[in-house]
Amino acid sequence: MTTMKNPSRPRPSWFRRFWAIVRYEMLWNIRKKKFIGIILAVFVIATLVLLVPVIGSRTSGVPITKNPDYAITFGGNAFVFLLLAIGTAMNSFSSEFESGTIVPLVSKPVSRTMIFLGKLFGAFVLLLISYLVLYGYITVASVAVYGSQNNLQFMPLIVIGSLLSTFIWVGLLFAVGSISKNTIVTVIVAISLFLALLIAGPIVTVYSGPSQSLNYLPGTGATGTLIVGQNATSINAGTDNVGTNLVNYALYPSANVSFYKTNLTAITVNETALPNGGLLYTESTGSIATISVAVGCAYTAAFLAVAWIAFKRSQILE
Amino acid sequence: MDNAIETTDLTKCFGSLTAVNKLNLKVEKNTIHGFLGPNGAGKTTTIKMIVGLLRPNSGSVKVLGKEVHVDDADSRLNIGYMSELPKFPKHLKGTELLDIYGRMYGMAQQERAAQIPKLIELVGLKGRENDLIGKYSKGMQQRIGIAQALLSNPELVVLDEPSIGLDPVGMVEVRELVKTISKEGMTVFLSSHLLFEVEQLCDHVTIVNTGSIVASDRLENISHQLGPAMIHVELVDLSATVIAAVKKLPFVSGTWRTGSTLMVQVNTYSDIRAQVSQAVTGAGGVIVGMSQKNANLEDIFIQLVTKDQGGKPQ
Secondary structure, three states: OOOOOOOOOOOOOOOHHHHHHHHHHHHHHHHHHHHHHHHHHHHHHHHHHHHHHHHHHHOOOOOOOOOOOOHHHHHOOOOHHHHHHHHHHOOOOHHHHHHHOOHHHHHOOOOOHHHHHHHHHHHHHHHHHHHHHHHHHHHHHHHHOOOOOOOOHHOOOOHHHHHHHHHHHOEEEEEHHHHHHHHHEEEEEEEEHHHHHHHHHHHHHHHHHHHHHHHOOOOOEEEEEEEEOOEEEEEEEOOHHHHHHHHHHHHHOOOEEEEEOHHHHHHHOOOOOOOEEEEEEEHHHHHHHHHHHHHHHHHHHHHHHHHHHHHHHHHOOO | OOEEEEEEEEEEOOOOOEEEEOOOOOEOOEEEEEEEEEOOOOOOHHHHHHOOOOOOEEEEEOOOOEEEOOOOOOOOOOOEEEOOOOOOOOOOOHHHHHHHHHOOOOOHHHHHHHHHHHHHHHHHOOOOOEEHHHOOOOOHHHHHHHHHOOOOOOEEEEEEOOOOOHHHHHHHHHHHHHHHHHHOOOOEEOOOOOOHHHHHHOEEEEEEEEEEEEEEEEEEHHHHOOOOOEEEEEEOOHHHHHHHHHHHOOOEEEEEEEOEEEEEOOOOOOOOHHHHHHHHHHHHOEEEEEEEEOOOOOHHHHHHHHHHHHOOOO
């Protein structure tokens, strides 16, 4: 042994210790087979979505219609948000308890709040990198398939919106993982909630119209129609579409979105769209963007607060 | 003398079970202090409270003069800890693990670069330091566990069963390592179920049972509690008559049985095996072996724990 007895070690800076945990968390994630698999799956999904019109065009001989707004309207896939959140956060806490690695970690001079924030920031950095690469890939591919693209200066809003949409699920996964200390339970709860919201939204819409209350739940929210000039575009106002809502506001700050009640008695077998049962309400693009951001932030903050309290109070028994 | 560890009425309950009951432990600085007790005695729970992993229900822990709290990260700056059968992230390499933990202690890059290779060599992991921990054997995980406990040159090293999982050569190496770090001024507090290991290493011993201390002193002082010698009498069949006959001998201060072996504590330094033999055979016992030896830690441990469990000397 060539070490010497150390006098009392000086207190290291908070940031130094915090960064060590970020490093620990990121190494943990990028070497996780599940994370790598999920990232690959997301890129495969994106590639398939982009390739379908190319294949259709090749087989039918009909050239692909140019779409200069393809890239900017691509953002907002609830399933991708859930997948990336699961890949990044499903075992950030639960696996530490399951494998027993929490014991050496919390015996180091790092507080539980520091560990929590380090893991959270690690997840943020990984998701940010994932989305930058994903949307960069989509932009390049959109230009290749659909020709030159408009409004690409607003792509950062899509990235920010996607991050917020994903962080609702990250918060939920952190909370369930910290409480249950079980990865399988964590994933099952997240997927179950996702499916429940996915099913509940259309049912509520059919029977009571695109109620404003849908915008206060995580998910697609109420579906309305944005009319700009001669063009009518269907948009979802919920937390899964924060990025698109921000872009709509940036592009059309004074436009309104109309929400129509469904006319159940007018539904026929051959209808492809639900019949219009009258205007329920209208809302400005600014209001929709604000509500989706505020609701997304509120759910994220609430889930993360639960996760933080549960982690701080957890006993290391193994 | 300054204490490295001092607990005051330390108590921890899990539901209706009191795992640690008003424990008052003192560990002097610059000593190797053994922590013994049967399974479920509360050793690991006590250690977890000492290193700030568990909140006590009542009482307090002071390490190096400062109160330890679960939420106070700084109180762990001068403690190196290895848990029983430690588990480390499988996706990290040995050196990466030590590097990240070193950063958590606030070690500068130069300090880490100097310390990590030394520790890797010291614990016998040279050549495997860049393998993922997931590929390490149980013994290698134990070795990296010891390395991370020594990483910051802490003033206090707490080792929970450091020899578990090691082969005989590894066990000897760990004992040598503990002696070395103690010589360099670190206080070592270790729990072990290997009594001979504690006997070889420790100058102080605390024995706990059912969450309370049954003995805590320098090893030689504890030995004196048992008198100058113990006689072990191995019989074909140990009957109550034999025990009663031996107890009547004037120099016998206590007897304990383990199976068909009778341990006789005597209060004389003379060789009195002949008298014991006479008493046993006179009571109808058939002796198959007999030895006289000074009380070792195993004798002390069995006596103290048996007494504490309500078993009185036979």
